[in-house]
Amino acid sequence: MSRFRVLVVVGVIATVVTLLVGQKAGEAPDCATGSVLELEVARTEEKATELIGSCDEAGLDVLRDALRADNLAFVPLYIASVALWSVLAAKDLRWSSERRQQLVLAAAVAIAVAGAFDLVENHYLGKVVDAAGASGDIGLATAASVAKWVLVLYAVPVSVIAMVRCVKVAVRPA
Secondary structure: OOHHHHHHHHHHHHHHHHHHHHHHHOOOOOOOOOOHHHHHOOOOHHHHHHHHOOOOHHHHHHHHHHHHHHHHHHHHHHHHHHHHHHHHHHHHOOOOOHHHHHHHHHHHHHHHHHHHHHHHHHHHHHHHHHOOOOOOOHHHHHHHHHHHHHHHHHHHHHHHHHHHHHHHHHHOOO
16 A cells, blocks of 8 residues: 555544544533533633533533543644645645645644644633633633634635545545
C-alpha cells in the first residue's frame, strides 16, 4: 500500500475518532438551558448565568469534564485531522493553480491557530463554569471563541474538500 493510501486511512480513522470525541467535548448537563456553543458566545455574565446558573455542583462537573475532554482530546484531534487532510492534499494532489494549493495548505495553519484560541477560550470558560456563569471572564472566552470560529469556518470546509479529493484518489484503481 502506498504512503498516500496509508495516510488517507489514518486520516479517515482520525476524523471518525475526532467526531466521536467531539460529542463528549460538547456535552452539556440537563440543568443547562443552552448548549456549550451558546455558552462560548454568551458575551455577558447575565447570559452565562442564564445558561448554567441553575446547575448544581454535579452539573458544573459535567461542564468541567467537557472542557477537559475538549482540551486534552478534541482540540488536538481536530487540529491533527484537519491539518493532515490539508497538508496531504496540498502536497500530494494536483491543483488548478499554485494559489489554490497555498490556500489549502493555509488551512493547516488556520486550524492550529484556531486550536490555540480554543484553549484560551476553554481557560476562561473554566473560570465561568466555576462561578456558575457569574464571571466577567465570559467576555474573554467569547472573544477567543469568535476568533476560533472565524478560522474554523475557513479551515474545516477546505479540509473536507481536501479529504474528499484524497479519498477519491486513494480508492481509484492504480
